[in-house]
Amino acid sequence: MTTLLSVEHVTRTFATGGLLGRIQFAAIDDISFSLESARPEIFAIIGESGSGKTTLARMILNTLAPSQGTIRFLGEDISRFRGRRNRLQFMQKVQPIFQNPSEAFNPLKRVDRYLFASAYHFAGCRTRAGRQAAADDALKKVGLSLAEVKRRFPHELSGGQLQRTAIARALISSPTLIVADEPVSMVDASLRMSIVNLFKNLRDELKVSIIYITHDLATAYYISDRVLIMQRGKVVEAGPAREVLSSPRHPYTILLRESILSLDDVDNAHPDSAAREDKKTAS
Amino acid sequence: MDVALSVQNLRSYYLMGYFGIEREVRAVDDITLSVKKKEIYGIAGESSCGKSSFIKTIAAAIRPPLRVLGGSIKYNFLDRDLYDLDEKALADMRWKHLSYILQGSMNVLNPVRRVRESFKDFAFPHMQLDQMQFFDVVNRHLERLHLSPSVLTAFPHELSGGMRQRVAIALATVCRPEFIIADEPTTALDVVVQKDVLALILEMQREIGSSMIFVTHDLTVHANISNRLGIMYAGRLIEEGPTRDILREPMHPYTQHLVASLPRIGDLTPKNALSGAPPSLAEPPPGCRFHPRCPLAMDICRQAHPELTTLAPDRRVACYAVSPLVKPAADTAAARKATKAEKSATFLQ
Numbered sequence: 001m002t003t004l005l006s007v008e009h010v011t012r013t014f015a016t017g018g019l020l021g022r023i024q025f026a027a028i029d030d031i032s033f034s035l036e037s038a039r040p041e042i043f044a045i046i047g048e049s050g051s052g053k054t055t056l057a058r059m060i061l062n063t064l065a066p067s068q069g070t071i072r073f074l075g076e077d078i079s080r081f082r083g084r085r086n087r088l089q090f091m092q093k094v095q096p097i098f099q100n101p102s103e104a105f106n107p108l109k110r111v112d113r114y115l116f117a118s119a120y121h122f123a124g125c126r127t128r129a130g131r132q133a134a135a136d137d138a139l140k141k142v143g144l145s146l147a148e149v150k151r152r153f154p155h156e157l158s159g160g161q162l163q164r165t166a167i168a169r170a171l172i173s174s175p176t177l178i179v180a181d182e183p184v185s186m187v188d189a190s191l192r193m194s195i196v197n198l199f200k201n202l203r204d205e206l207k208v209s210i211i212y213i214t215h216d217l218a219t220a221y222y223i224s225d226r227v228l229i230m231q232r233g234k235v236v237e238a239g240p241a242r243e244v245l246s247s248p249r250h251p252y253t254i255l256l257r258e259s260i261l262s263l264d265d266v267d268n269a270h271p272d273s274a275a276r277e278d279k280k281t282a283s
Numbered sequence: 284m285d286v287a288l289s290v291q292n293l294r295s296y297y298l299m300g301y302f303g304i305e306r307e308v309r310a311v312d313d314i315t316l317s318v319k320k321k322e323i324y325g326i327a328g329e330s331s332c333g334k335s336s337f338i339k340t341i342a343a344a345i346r347p348p349l350r351v352l353g354g355s356i357k358y359n360f361l362d363r364d365l366y367d368l369d370e371k372a373l374a375d376m377r378w379k380h381l382s383y384i385l386q387g388s389m390n391v392l393n394p395v396r397r398v399r400e401s402f403k404d405f406a407f408p409h410m411q412l413d414q415m416q417f418f419d420v421v422n423r424h425l426e427r428l429h430l431s432p433s434v435l436t437a438f439p440h441e442l443s444g445g446m447r448q449r450v451a452i453a454l455a456t457v458c459r460p461e462f463i464i465a466d467e468p469t470t471a472l473d474v475v476v477q478k479d480v481l482a483l484i485l486e487m488q489r490e491i492g493s494s495m496i497f498v499t500h501d502l503t504v505h506a507n508i509s510n511r512l513g514i515m516y517a518g519r520l521i522e523e524g525p526t527r528d529i530l531r532e533p534m535h536p537y538t539q540h541l542v543a544s545l546p547r548i549g550d551l552t553p554k555n556a557l558s559g560a561p562p563s564l565a566e567p568p569p570g571c572r573f574h575p576r577c578p579l580a581m582d583i584c585r586q587a588h589p590e591l592t593t594l595a596p597d598r599r600v601a602c603y604a605v606s607p608l609v610k611p612a613a614d615t616a617a618a619r620k621a622t623k624a625e626k627s628a629t630f631l632q
Contacts, residue, residue: 048473049444158560159330188329189500193544194556215473222546222554245548259474261481261503262547266527 002074004037004209005060005177010069012055027055029233030069037074037176040207042199044220044241046256047230053213056230057181060211061096062087073177092122095170099182101162105154111162112150114169115139122173138168141206142198160191167198171206178202179211184219196223217260221245229253286359287462287494288341289317293354295340298347308564310336310349312518313612315591318462320359323488323495325509325526327502327541329561333518334498335386338466341365341496342383343373360461379409382460384451384484386467391451392439398450399435406457424457427490428483445476449483456487463488463495469504481508502541506530511597514538517562517572520591524598534600536577571602579604587611 012028029052035043047053058064059071062078071078073094081090098104105111115135125131136146142164149157149165157165163183170178180199184192196219202208214220220227220241227244229237229252237250248254292315297308310333318324328334339345341356343365356365360380368376385391392401402421410417422432428449439447448468455463465484469477485508488495497509505512505526513523514535522535533539537557544554559576562568568575574584583603590612591601603609 048475161560189502189541189545191329191556193546193554196546197554197556217474218546218548221548222551242551256474257548259478260548261474261478261501261507263503263506263530263542263545265503266506266530 002037003072004035004074006032006034006072007056007060008032008070008072010056010059010066010071012052012059012064013067026233027052028059028066031056031230031233031235032069033228033235033238035177035209035211037209040203040209041225042203042210042212042223044212044214044224044227045230046214046217046220046227048215048256050232051230052233053215053230054181055233057096057179057211057213060179061094062090088121092173093175094177094179095173095175097163097166097170097178097180097183100186101159101166102154102186104166105162107154109153111152111154111157111165112146115149115165115172118169118172134172135168138171139165141171141202142168143194144168158191159187160194163187163191163195164198167195167202171202171208174206175208177209177211179213181213182215183212185214185216192219199223217245217256229256285320286317287320287322288359288496289355289357290341291315291355291357293337293340293351293356295336295345295349295351297336297349306565309518309567310564311340312567314354314520316513316520316523318494318496320494321492322510323485323497323508325505325512326496326498326515327500327505327512328515329500331561331564332515333564334500334515335466336518337515338383338464338496338498342377342381342464343368358462375409378405378458378460380460381462381464382455382458383464383466384455384468386470391454392447394439397436397438398442401450401454402435402457405454409458421453421457425453428453428487444472445480448472448476448480452480452484452487456491456493459491459493461493463493465495465497467499468497470499470501477504484508502530502545514541517567518564519572519588519601520599521573521602522600523591524595524600528598534594534598534605535573535602536579536604537573573602583611 010028010031011026013024013026015022016025017023045053045056055064059066062081065079073090078090081087105114112135116131119125119131119134123134125134132146139145139149144161144164154162184195187195199210199212200223203210212224224241226239227241228235231252237244237248237253244253245257248257292313293311294313295311297310299306314337326334336349339349340351351366358365392398407417412420425432425434430446430449430453434442434446434450442450468484469480472480481504499505509526511524512526512529513520514537516537522529522538529538530542533542540557544556546554557576562572570586571584571588574580577584581603589601589603589609591599592609593599594606594608601609
């Protein structure tokens, strides 16, 4: 069994303060986990704002070097990937999806341009017809088609369509790992499930492993296989998703779990209206 | 029960005319609702369903191309319709009687000025106090919101998202207004902070005894805060009722879908998303605006839009499939004609 991605004792520090009062601040503090390539899974990283989720994602994407520790992709240290060719090869296998689709795309450029550029660089499509076929193929996987997206600017597509286009772009290179940084937090509640279900399909049908970064425990419970709960750069709890989220042990996980709002709160939030209802039905 | 706000047949459209080509975007189309005193009225709906346009209209904060084409807005603290007031009366009323907590508190606070300057800008002119007394009141108010008075000397970027949101709430409630409008105040916050902020809003609202319109697309937030809930779809109100009834027994197919699609911990049944996309408000489909995505669509749905019909006390719904009592709205054609006339009048002005 080969290891797809292994994060080994990774630490990342940032310096804050002025020249004299310089403080080293650990955004990520000694984190380790690994993903197996034989078993594609959705691995959720959960934490509040400022817990270092995005820093971790950037290190896995190799846009930020860890201060200590190594990240290995298919056994190779990713900090060794220097030079354009090596980096392109790495990017072909590991693709990002960002939080806000309307900010991820340049508002002055057409959306299809991103798809064609990805096809050109990562799928090796040197002809225009080849690029269009690759883009169309990827868009079909997310329930769109090139005809809907072609020559459109970002403002002409809805948030859900844009986020699905972003996912399609990531799929063009047929990656083995997708790093999705809060992919549904800017998408409406009614469209959220279409994106979340899409991730499930990607895992089951295309055998893509997904690192799903979120602060939404309910969707994490719904789709992920394993979770890692982070607080201020440290891992406080990790394990199978259902187990950790249904019976959390660490106080921070319990706090997160209790902070989720639920539709069932409606009875507690309106005891008077519930009581009135009961009286009404009784009379 | 006393009514704090009553909105009758409100229509406000974005009217654009470029090179003789006229376009109208029907962002708020024929909305009638009323908010009782000391009540939190929730409005839910996806992005671009007209929620924000509706709020801007009832707060008299509209700018062209958004224009009010018909209907009335009456607050209990005003003797006239909101749009009959002159500029000065509006400025006096804002913040003193009607205030808002906006989406994205970073945009409310001026990034290059300290927080105390924002307080001076917003609230000082309405309080009739000298500066010492004013900041005394502000400090006491901040304490009640669990903020230290030192936030006044901070710049917005020095505060965390949750603190900024609490500052925005403090700003909106310091004059103890009768009516508060909250537009997605918790959307950008994470779960732990969100819960605190909601508790704070609720506490403040109870203390001041104000009425509130609370807008968010997140139904779980509504479950915790709203007394009554109105669901908007493509510029129209499609269902309204007490929050508990709507979430427990949704009637409109769109509401049913919204409620059913929410994931919960401990529930692994597949959740399906609705197919299709919300309609463009520039060219809404004829008839019921939800029919292209509706699983129950019938012939009549494609022809005439259903009227928001009272089916039970406090429960209104606009869907033919729910009850035979729901009839097509009679005024569609007449309203369209009136709109045309009014529109040309506005253009002539």
